[in-house]
Amino acid sequence: MKILISNSSNEPIYEQISSQIKSMILKGELIEGEMLPSIRGLAKDLQISVITTKRAYDELEREGFIESVQGKGSFVASQNKELMREMKLKIIEEQLQKVVKECNVLGLSYEEVSEMLRILFEEV
Amino acid sequence: MIGLLKRDLHLIISDKKNRFFFLLYIPFLLLIVESYDQKWPYFIILYTYTYLIAITPFSYDMTYKTSYMMSSLPISRKEMVLYKYLLTFIYFVITVVYAGVYLWIINTLGITTVDYFNLEVIKAVIPVILISISFLYPAYFRFEPKIAQIVHMIIFISSFVAMMNVANLGENSLVSHIKFLSDNYILPISIVLYILSLLLSMKLYETRDL
Amino acid sequence: MDYILEVNNLRKEFKKFALKDISFKLEPGYIMGFIGPNGAGKSTTIKLIMNLLKLDGGEIKVFGLDHKKHEKEIKDRIGFVYDENYYYEDLTIKQMKNIVASFYSKWDDATFNDYIEQFDLDPKSKIKTLSKGMKMKFSLAVALSHNADLIIMDEPTSGLDPVFRREILDILYNVIQDETKSIFFSTHITTDLEKIADYITFINKGSIVFSETKDEVLENYSVVKGGIDLLDRDIRKEFIGLKETNVGFEALTNNKDKVKRLFGEEVLIERATLEDIMFYTVRG
Numbered sequence: 001m002k003i004l005i006s007n008s009s010n011e012p013i014y015e016q017i018s019s020q021i022k023s024m025i026l027k028g029e030l031i032e033g034e035m036l037p038s039i040r041g042l043a044k045d046l047q048i049s050v051i052t053t054k055r056a057y058d059e060l061e062r063e064g065f066i067e068s069v070q071g072k073g074s075f076v077a078s079q080n081k082e083l084m085r086e087m088k089l090k091i092i093e094e095q096l097q098k099v100v101k102e103c104n105v106l107g108l109s110y111e112e113v114s115e116m117l118r119i120l121f122e123e124v
Numbered sequence: 125m126i127g128l129l130k131r132d133l134h135l136i137i138s139d140k141k142n143r144f145f146f147l148l149y150i151p152f153l154l155l156i157v158e159s160y161d162q163k164w165p166y167f168i169i170l171y172t173y174t175y176l177i178a179i180t181p182f183s184y185d186m187t188y189k190t191s192y193m194m195s196s197l198p199i200s201r202k203e204m205v206l207y208k209y210l211l212t213f214i215y216f217v218i219t220v221v222y223a224g225v226y227l228w229i230i231n232t233l234g235i236t237t238v239d240y241f242n243l244e245v246i247k248a249v250i251p252v253i254l255i256s257i258s259f260l261y262p263a264y265f266r267f268e269p270k271i272a273q274i275v276h277m278i279i280f281i282s283s284f285v286a287m288m289n290v291a292n293l294g295e296n297s298l299v300s301h302i303k304f305l306s307d308n309y310i311l312p313i314s315i316v317l318y319i320l321s322l323l324l325s326m327k328l329y330e331t332r333d334l
Numbered sequence: 335m336d337y338i339l340e341v342n343n344l345r346k347e348f349k350k351f352a353l354k355d356i357s358f359k360l361e362p363g364y365i366m367g368f369i370g371p372n373g374a375g376k377s378t379t380i381k382l383i384m385n386l387l388k389l390d391g392g393e394i395k396v397f398g399l400d401h402k403k404h405e406k407e408i409k410d411r412i413g414f415v416y417d418e419n420y421y422y423e424d425l426t427i428k429q430m431k432n433i434v435a436s437f438y439s440k441w442d443d444a445t446f447n448d449y450i451e452q453f454d455l456d457p458k459s460k461i462k463t464l465s466k467g468m469k470m471k472f473s474l475a476v477a478l479s480h481n482a483d484l485i486i487m488d489e490p491t492s493g494l495d496p497v498f499r500r501e502i503l504d505i506l507y508n509v510i511q512d513e514t515k516s517i518f519f520s521t522h523i524t525t526d527l528e529k530i531a532d533y534i535t536f537i538n539k540g541s542i543v544f545s546e547t548k549d550e551v552l553e554n555y556s557v558v559k560g561g562i563d564l565l566d567r568d569i570r571k572e573f574i575g576l577k578e579t580n581v582g583f584e585a586l587t588n589n590k591d592k593v594k595r596l597f598g599e600e601v602l603i604e605r606a607t608l609e610d611i612m613f614y615t616v617r618g
Contacts, residue, residue, distance in 0.1 A: 010605075012549075012553065013549075014549070040363075040510065040511050040513065041511065043507070043510075044507040044508070044510075044511065047503070047507070047529045047530065048529060048530075049365075049529075049530070049531060049532045049547075049548055049549065050363070050364065050510065050532055051364070051532045051533075051547050051548070051549060052549055055549070126436050127433055127434075127436035127437045130432060130433050130436060131422070131433045134422075134425055134429050134432075134433060135422060135424070135425070138424045138425050138426075138429065139424045184422055189418070189420045190420045190421065190422055191420075192386060192416065192420045193416075193419075193420045193421060195384070195385070195386055196384050196386065196409065196412075196414050196416075197409060197434065197437040197438075198405075198406045198407075198408075198409035198410035198437050198438060198439075199406060199409075199437060200405050200406050203406070331388060332388075333386075333387045333388055334381075334386045334387065
C-alpha cells in the first residue's frame, strides 16, 4: 500500500491521506474486507500525529469507505456498487470535461474528438 | 532502602580519593593519638568512620546535583530521610567489622597493640554518633549543601578536638569518660534526640524546593 | 482514567518570576509537546509535576492520582529524562543502573540491555566519560526500562545532532504504539514536534498561551507577508506579531480569513511553523 504525503502542499495532511485511500478503493487497489494499517502504525510510518491519521480514518468511515472494529482495526467496507459506479462516473466526467476544455483551446470539433475516441476504443 | 545503601557504598568505593582515605585513616589516627589507653583510638576510629560514611553521599549531591535525579525516583521525601537515619546503624556495623578486621591484623602483626573489639567502647560511642548526626542531618536536609558542609565541619572538628583532648588527659579521666558515656541514661537520651531529629528532618525536607 | 496528566491552575512564585494559572491535560496514548522560549517556565512546570518544587497553588494529577499523596506510586510509572542528566559521575553505567533499578518495581533488565546495545554504550564506562548525547541516551534507556506509562522529557534533544534527534523520535513513536502510554516533551526545538506531537502547549512568561491539537494550531495560524505601505496603526493591531524590514513586513495571524478580506491578493499568506508561532508571539 502506498501513501505519500506532501509537506508543501496546501491540502491538509488528513485530506491527502483520505483521498489517496479513497482513490485506491475506487480503483480496486484496496479490496473489500482488506485491513488498513492501524492509525498508530500509519502515524509512525508517515511520521505524523496519531490525531491526523485518526481524522483521516474518521472521515473515510463517515463517507462509508471503511469500517472500524473496536480492538481489531479498520477494514475496507463492502462498497455500495451503485455508489462506486456513480463516483467512478463522476471522475470520468470530470476528466472528460478537462479534455473538452483542451479541445476548445485547440479548436477541435466534436467529430474530430469522437473519431479519436473511436480509435482508442478499438485499440483496447 | 537497599537502593540508598547501594548508592552510598558505591560512592565510597568507586572514588579513588575515598578508597585512599578510608584505607589509610586508621594508621594515621593511630600515629597521632598518643594515649595510654587502647580504648580511645578505637573509639575515635569507630566514630569517625561511621560519621564520614554517613556524610559522603551528601557531598556528591552538592557537586552533581544528583538530588534532582534521586528525588525523581519512586521514593518519598519522608522515606529518603527515614532510610538515611536507619542506614546510620548499618554504617556503624560496617565500621565495626571493618575496623575490627583491620585492627586485628595490626595487632597480630605486632605493629602496635590496639583494641579491635571492645563492647564497652561500642556502647559508649553509639550515643556520641547519634548526637552528632542528630545535629548534622537536619542541616543537610534543610540547607544548601554548601551551608550544610559548614555545619558538618563545625561538628566534626569540634568533636574530634574534644575527643583528642580527652584522650590525652590521662588514664583516670578516660576511664571515667567512657564509663559516663556507657552509662544507662545517655543512650536512651541520645536515641530520643535522634528520633526528634528524624522528625525535624522529615518536616524540613518535605517542604523543601530542590 | 480520563487523563494521564492533568494540571489545573498551577501557581508558583519566585522572586523575579512566577508561573500563573498553568492548566493543560493529556490523555493516554498521545504525545504533548511543551514549547516556549528559554525562561518561559517549562522546566519549572516539569519540576512541579515531579514534586521537585512545591507548588503555591493549583493541583496536579497523574494517572488520576494526586501527585503529592501518591508520589511514590506515580513515580514508579514515570520515566524521566532531563536536559542536564544528573548522575554520580564517578560511577559506571552499570553501577548507576543497579542503584536506580532497585527503586523501580517493574524494572526490566533485558530491555535496558537491549537499549544500551542499540545506543552503543559500554556499561563499564564511567559516567564522567560520556558525552552529553551519550548521557541522554543512558537516561532514555533507564526511562524506558521500567514499564513506565508516562515519559516526561525536559529539553532532551537540545545540544544533540539532528541524526540522533531523529532516532529519538523513532523510539518515541514506538513507545506511542501502545495506546496506554503518553509522552510529555518540552523543547524549544520545534521542528521535532512538528512531526510527532499530537498536542502542543505553548508557555510564555509563566502563562499558557494555548494548549491544542497540533493540527488545529497549524491550521489556525498563518504568516502574512506584504509591503510596508499596507500597514497602518489599526492594521498593526490585527496581527499577533510583526516584523518590518526594508523590503516588506512579515506577521503572524490566527485569523486567515480576515486577513484575506482586508488585503486580498496584495499579501502572501503561508502556513506558519511552530517556530514562527513561537517567535512572533514572544516578540509581539
